[in-house]
Amino acid sequence: MNEPTAAADAAATDPAVTRVTATVVLRPQSVLLTFFGDYVLDGAVLVAAGSVIDVLGRVGIGEHAARATLSRMVHRDLLHREARGRRAYFGPTEHGRRVMLDGRSRVQEGDIVTRQWDGTWTVVGFSMPESWQRERHDLRSRLQWAGFGMVQAGLWVAPRRVELAGVLEDSQLEEYVRAFEAAPTGPTEPTRLVAEAYDLPSLAARYTAFIERWMPYDGDGPGPVDAVSRRVVLTTDWLQVVRDDPRLPLEFLPADWPAVQAEMLFRRINGRLRRTAEREMRQRLDVIPAVVPAAATPAEA
Secondary structure (H helix, E strand, O other): OOOOOHHHHHHOOOOOHHHHHHHOOOOHHHHHHEEEEEHOOOOEEEHHHHHHHHHHOOOOOOHHHHHHHHHHHHHHHHHHEEOOOOEEEEEEEEHHHHHHHHHHHHHHHOOOEEEEEEOOOEEEEEOOOOOOOHHHHHHHHHHHHHEEEEEEEEEEOOOOOOOHHHHHOOOOHHHHEEHHHHEEEEEOHHHHHHHOOOHHHHHHHHHHHHHHHHHHOOOOOOOOOOOHHHHHHHHHHHHHHHOOOOOOOOHHHOOOHHHHHHHHHHHHHHHHHHHHHHHHHHHHEEEEEEOOOOOOOOOOO
């Protein structure tokens, strides 16, 4: 295992890490999803528990919380555990890979707003037994994650074409859902519809707060820089801001919409940190190759 170096101590004095973790709650599972998604997902490797604990320690999460989070993520089928001698190694499960890839796509792909919109709206209605509180909450969460906003109870809209099959996957709720592609007409004015379906002031406030947190470090700023901890905190913070952003068409948003400025700020800082953080991770992480199941022979298929 690569031993911790003096760089691990830099996290305690990295001003960006100190500032952000003092004002934003970064859930340990969110930090680990960021870490595995950025540094492990594409490598076909498993990472030692000690390396994971070191990374979380850099952002102020103690060993007890780190071990408890690893156990929970195994229980939730996000990670799997493999013992090698006295050491435990962890890697993403298939379910975990899907979650991490989805998070990565929200961070890396496309603009935070839809600049070229084709005018398509997806409308979803649903009705289910009143006693189905958990199922109703699950469906609402899935719709919000997919970019829908609620117009009224049981009626949700998204100003884009949405493939509902992926949204409803494994939910067993398809028979309670009706979906259409449509367009507002009559007294329904699209800009007002968006304002009613989405909490734009709350969403704008999240981006403004992100800008205020990270603008001082747009040029690295004063003080020591620990690229690993700063990039993990930056990406986790950004994903918590954008994870349920509906990426609305620009024409429905205020002229001073702060998401665009926040996205540019994130990409500048992340771009400066990325190479250094990846190089240090390669040097520091204790990893072993992940076992890839052999392909089935015709007789076994």
